[in-house]
Amino acid sequence: xxxxxxxxxxxxxxxxxxxxxxxxxxxxxxxxxxxxxxxxxxxxxxxxxxxxxxxxxxxxxxxxxxxxxxxxxxxxxxxxxxxxxxxxx
Numbered sequence: 001x002x003x004x005x006x007x008x009x010x011x012x013x014x015x016x017x018x019x020x021x022x023x024x025x026x027x028x029x030x031x032x033x034x035x036x037x038x039x040x041x042x043x044x045x046x047x048x049x050x051x052x053x054x055x056x057x058x059x060x061x062x063x064x065x066x067x068x069x070x071x072x073x074x075x076x077x078x079x080x081x082x083x084x085x086x087x088x089x
Contacts, residue, residue: 002071003040003041003071003076004041004043005041005042005043005078006043006044007043007044007045007046008043008045008046008049008051008080008081008082009042009043009078009079009080009081010039010041010042010043010053010078010079010080010081010084011039011040011041011042011076011077011078012037012038012039012040012059012061012066012076012077012078012079013037013038013040013074013076014036014037014075014076014077015036015037015038035060035061035062035063036058036059036060036061036088037058037059037061037077038056038057038058038059039053039054039055039056039057039058039059040055040076041055042054042055042081045081049081049082051081052081053081053084053087057087058087058088059084059085059086059087059088060084060085060086060088061077061079061083061084061085062083062085065077065079065083065084066078066079066083067079
């Protein structure tokens with residue numbers, strides 16, 4: 001990965017949105033934004049906040065968390081560690 005987050009930020013690869021529910025195909029305009037993803041890269045933390053997340057962690061995050069960015073044709077979210085709600089084990 002050529003992107004290294006700084007400070008208390010993490011780079012998240014969102015899980016794909018569900019394509020259909022019970023045989024009904026959901027159009028792109030009606031899909032809910034996924035609220036889970038995988039950490040691709042993490043910063044080193046700050047002097048006030050230790051980084052507890054690491055690459056490979058599956059996480060849940062808030063609906064409006066992060067900044068969307070695209071790199072090599074893939075869409076990612078850059079967010080602060082505090083925007084992550086939980087780690088999925």
